[in-house]
Amino acid sequence: MLTDLVRGRVAAVLGHTDPTEIAPDRPLQELGFDSLTAVELRNELATATGLRLPTTLAFDQPTPGALASYLRERLAVEEPAPDEPLLSELARLRPAVEAAAGDAEAHGRIVARLRELLEAADAAGRSAASDALGHGPDESDDDLDTATDEELFALLDEAE
Structure with missing residues (x-):
């Protein structure tokens, strides 16, 4: 799900209509990301997940798959106490x-x-x-x- 979310946001930021065209292992820079689109992607993902994300996110996590893994680690759901x-x-x-x-x-x-x-x-x-x-x-x-x-x-x- 997170990979699909990231691919969808990457496609939206780059102006693509079909997020399935964004390969999870393709580097974002090869897709045409620059500083402005990287910040826009970070903002989109921060809004979608509720997380505070670094501005260098797209450069620190160079592929949609790596971005999804990064988000998964930060979105760990805590189980409530049984009572x-x-x-x-x-x-x-x-x-x-x-x-x-x-x-x-x-x-x-x-x-x-x-x-x-x-x-x-x-x-x-x-x-x-x-x-x-x-x-x-x-x-x-x-x-x-x-x-x-x-x-x-x-x-x-x-x-x-």
């Missing part, structure tokens, strides 16, 4: 929770639902920690003192 989408959603919900919690009945339902979500997060966290320690589903290093009522009743149900 970022959820934390963003919770931040978005905060005003709605605060507004609805003014009603006593709504407050009770909201708190109950949030507790359910917190318990689900705790259970998932304990499961992940247990997996990280190499414990199977039947192995647990949790203490009875830290178990919730629901966990204790579930343990009794399993024992019967």
